[in-house]
Amino acid sequence: MRPMTTRAKICGLTTPDTLDAALAGGAAFVGAVVFPKSPRHIDPLHAATLFDRARGKTGVVAVTVDADDALLTEIALILKPDLIQLHGSETPGRAAQVRTLTGAGIIRALSVRTAADIEAATVWAPVVDHLMFDAKPPEGSALPGGVGATFDWTLLAGRTFPRPWFLAGGLDAGNVGEAVRITGAPLVDVSSGVESAPGVKDPARIAAFLDAVTSA
Numbered sequence: 001m002r003p004m005t006t007r008a009k010i011c012g013l014t015t016p017d018t019l020d021a022a023l024a025g026g027a028a029f030v031g032a033v034v035f036p037k038s039p040r041h042i043d044p045l046h047a048a049t050l051f052d053r054a055r056g057k058t059g060v061v062a063v064t065v066d067a068d069d070a071l072l073t074e075i076a077l078i079l080k081p082d083l084i085q086l087h088g089s090e091t092p093g094r095a096a097q098v099r100t101l102t103g104a105g106i107i108r109a110l111s112v113r114t115a116a117d118i119e120a121a122t123v124w125a126p127v128v129d130h131l132m133f134d135a136k137p138p139e140g141s142a143l144p145g146g147v148g149a150t151f152d153w154t155l156l157a158g159r160t161f162p163r164p165w166f167l168a169g170g171l172d173a174g175n176v177g178e179a180v181r182i183t184g185a186p187l188v189d190v191s192s193g194v195e196s197a198p199g200v201k202d203p204a205r206i207a208a209f210l211d212a213v214t215s216a
């Protein structure tokens, strides 16, 4: 079923002009990737300075991959995100610890290739604020997310979940309308699809993506 309106998260922002494009286009969430192996990595102090202009306008998300308590504490104290996105091999128990440690809400990214991968939502829904269905990266990928890969959107057609959920993976201005029509996603997330090169966000592509989401 098609949602009334789909909202968007622009992930992996590192510059004022691209953050401003996300805010101007009405992004519901903006994401900072705190993971040194990523071309989009931003340290918590730099992220806090950059994302200050977003506070009160949009949700600020810190994307982490199996972060330890020291890094999570640094993120919580310095960046103060509304939500922490867990994109590693964290367990539901670890998610509960992260919530207590940081005071932030939790997004759990679930890697999807087959129908069975969707069923992980059952164990995760009780301990998170949002679910994110993202494409499983290709074998040998250095990154667990932000790789621009898609999955079979029909796996989500007609599905409902007890938490708000994001569709992610290989979305761009040209395909997000079809992705929303097939899945009924209430939320979409993008990174590579609004870049001119890995880690280089493009304000015009961000604006086009957000326009396409609005018209979806």
Ligand SMILES: O=C(O)c1ccccc1NCC(=O)[C@H](O)[C@H](O)COP(=O)(O)O
Pocket: 011, 012, 031, 033, 035, 038, 039, 040, 063, 064, 065, 087, 134, 143, 144, 145, 146, 147, 148, 149, 168, 169, 170, 171, 189, 190, 191, 192, 193
């Ligand atoms: O974007 C990254 O570099 C990244 C690195 C490590 C873990 C997660 C990462 N991104 C998470 C996201 O929320 C991405 O937006 C999502 O995976 C979709 O990416 P894309 O397929 O490039 O649109």
